[in-house]
Amino acid sequence: MSREALSVQEAASESRSPGVFRQLLERPGSAFGLVLIAAIVICALTASYITPYDPNDQPFDGLTIEGAPIAPNAEHWMGTDLLGRDLLSRLIVGAQTSLIIGVVANGLSAILGTLVGVTAGYFGGLSAVVLMRFTDLMMAFPALLLAIVLAAIFEPSLWIVAMVIAMVNWVQMARVVYTETRSLTERDFIQAQISMGSGPLRVLFRHVLPHLLSSIVVFSTLGISTTVLLEATLSYLGVGVQPPTPSWGNIIFENQTYFSSAPWLVFIPGVAILLMALAFNLVGDALRDILDPTLKGRHG
C-alpha cells in the first residue's frame, strides 16, 4: 500500500509541478500567448453581448454606392465585407467557431491518439504491430488532402469539420504516447504493480496515465495551433465551415476576390488566424520546456 502511495505521489509531483502557470507567465513569449488566448476566449464567450452589429445582417448602408465594401471607419471599425456585413462582428463570432473546432477536434484527437498509443505501448505484441503500422499508414497521407476527401464524404458542418480534423490529427499524439508508454511499462514501479497483481486497467489509470499527462497537455496545446490552421485552410478552400456561419477561414474565402481593392477583408482575419495559432504555439512550446520529462532528463 505504501509503495502505491509513493508512486501516486511521484506521479502527482511529476505531472503537476507547482507553479506551472506562474512559470508560463514569467516567460515573455508564453505570457503573450496566454493573454492572447484569454482575449480570444473572452471574445468567444461574450460574443452575443459585444458584437456591435448582427454578424449576418446585410444593412442597406453596408456597402458604398458602387456596391463595394466599406473601408474601416468610426462606425465599422474593421469595415464591411462583400455583402455589407460588419467585419468586426463576424470576426468575433468567428472566434467562437475557431475555438469550438480547436477544442473539440483536438480533444477528440487527443483521446483517440492516447487510446491507440497506450493500448499499443502497454499491451505490445500483435496489437502494437497492427496499431502502430496503421499509424504509420495514416502519417503517409497528406493531412490536408485526406481532410478534403473526408469533408467531401460527409456534408461539411461545424461538427463534421471538427471530426474530420480529429481523424487526421490523432496520429502525432499516438506516436508520442506510444513511445512514452513503452518506456514507462519497462520501469520498475510499473513492473512492481503488475507483479503485485494489479489489473491492467488499474495500472493504466493509476500509474501510467498520470505520467503521460504532461506530454498529452503539451501536444494538445501545440495541436490546437495545427487544428486552427487546418480549419482555416479547409474553410479557405471551401470545404470547411460553410457560410453563413462565420469562420476566419471562410471570411477570407468569401472576400478574396476583393483582396486588391479591400485588402483588410483578407488581412484582418488572416492576422486573427496567425495570432491564435501563434498563441497556442508559444504556450505549447513553453509548456514543453517546463513539463516535458524527457527534456529535463527525469527518465535518466
Next chain:
Amino acid sequence: MSIHLLRRILESLLILLGISIVTFLLLYLLPADPARQIAGRSATVQTVENIREQLGLNLPLYQQYWHYLSNLLQGDLGRSYLQKTEVSELIAARLPATLLLMAGAIVCELVIGLALGVISALWRNSRTDRVLTVVSFTSVSAPQFVIGILLLYVFAVKLHWAPIGGYGTFAHLVLPALTLGILGAGWYARMMRSSMIDVLEKDYVRTARSKGLSRSRILFRHVIPNAILPIIAMIGIDIGMFMSGIVVVESVFSWPGIGQLAWQAIQRVDIPIIMGVTLVSACAIVIGNLLADLVAPLVDPRIRVR
C-alpha cells in the same frame, strides 16, 4: 546495411498497399454514385445499370478492390468524371510544374532557414536571436494562403515586381516558391540553431580555436558543415509538408500543377482526380521518408544503423 535497406523498402511497399486499401475504402464510402455521375443527369436507369456493370460496381467488395489494385499497378488511376480523361494523364501533364515549385521551395527554405539558424546560434541569447526566434515562430504559425495573398498584394499588386500569378518565367516562380518555403524555413531556422549550438560546444571546435584558426575558417570549415549534416536528411520529410501546401499555394498563384488540379477537382467534386492526387502524394511521402532514412547515415556517418 543491405538487410536494413531491404526491410525499409519492404515496409514502404506494405504502407503503399495499405494506402491503396484506405483510398479504395474511402472511394467506396462516398455517397456519390460514380455510375450515375458518369452517365449524367438525364440518363435512364438502364444506362446507369450498364455503366455499373462495365465498371464492375456490382461485384463483391474484395473483387472490386482486386480490380482497382491491378489497375493501379498498371498506372491506371481511373477516369475523371467530368473531364472524361485518364487521371494518370492529367497528373503526368501537371507533375513537372509541381516538381519545379517544390525545388524552388526547397532552395528558399534552406537558404532562409539555414542563414537565420546560423545567425541565431552565433549571437545566441542576443536581441537578434530573440527577434529571429519570434520570426520563426510566426512563420510556422502563419496560414500559407494568407502569406501567399500578402506576398501577392505587396510584390505584385502594389510594387509590380512580380507577375500576379501564372507560370512560365523565373519571375513567376519566386513568390509561390517563397510562400511554400516559408513554413519550412521556420523549422529549419530552429533546427539549425540548436544543431549549431551543439557543434560549437564540441571538442574539435575548441581545438580548432586553440590552434589559432580564424573565426571564419572555423565557422565555414568545421562548424557549419557538421551542423548541416543532420538537417539535410530532413528534406525528404519536407515532401509531406509540401504535398499539403501545394493545394493552397498553387490555387493562390494559379500555378498549373497537381495541387491546382486537386483544387479544381474539389470545386467540382471530381473524386477520381482528388483520389489520384492523394495517392500520388502519399507515394511521394513514403518515398521521401524512405530517402530521408537512407540518406541520413550516408551524409552523416555518426548515425549508425542498428
